[in-house]
Amino acid sequence: MSGIVDAVRAALGDDTVAVVAGLGPVSAEVPASAWAAALEAAKAAGATYADFLTAWDELDAGIVVVAHVSTPDAADHVLLRTRVPSDDPVLDTSIGVYRGLAWHERETHDFFGVRFAGHEPLEPLLIQPELGLHPLRKDVVLASRAARPWPGEKEPGAEAAPARRGGRRRTAPLGVPDGWVQGEEGGA
């Protein structure tokens, strides 16, 4: 077990911190309201180095924000994570504790729309705000998938003709969610 995790649990209470062991470092999930306190406790326990912060979209289960913090000698490290609702993703900023995470928070805001309270201004980093979407959210349709016809749609021997409607089930491209492909029912 990690001394950093022990310190975070001591600071927040055992019931507040869910510890998940994995192949890599231990993950410790805390409520969003305890995010800043967890970061402070980790830093106070010697994890003075944070090298990344990012997020992933779990749809109805919200957006998970994760930060990797480590002791400078890399002897002990932990993935701290928390969860914010998809429809209103707001989280306290980490830059008061780890100033170097500012870049990562800007990137996470670009890609997932997570707003970091206390990080002002949260300047766009990689995505032009005029785009109006956060492309790593799973509800964002990948434009190149919706705009281009799928080369696999043709049937063997059918010259550029789309597969028959009705009758046999139309083949769908692998890994592309329902509703993305042009001409599909409910599609773009």
Added chain:
Amino acid sequence: MTADAVPVRSRGVISLVEENCTVCMLCARECPDWCIHIEGHTVTHPADEVHRRPRTENVLDRFAIDFSLCLYCGICIEVCPFDALHWSPEHSYAGGSIAELTHERGRLAGWEATAPQPADRDA
């Protein structure tokens, strides 16, 4: 191996053996980034003394791989039921425009001469 040579199993380019392709579309459907374009048509052979029923056959009209999109995953090669696609270590095919990276069937067939034989590949 000379200094500028690459290992024989390198994923340089994908070659096509046109005679093996049955226009089954499996590679185009499995391709994760939609870079294989296939067109074909069906011809019907009438019944004769040997074949008592008419037979249909798919004929390849177009086979193209867009190497500007290809991610060199090799799924198309793995999925082909008739070994019509092979890896070649040849990798010198940079072009002056993105359109030149779409290799049509003739160019793909030309790469076949550079694809290693299984015995060489597995040595």
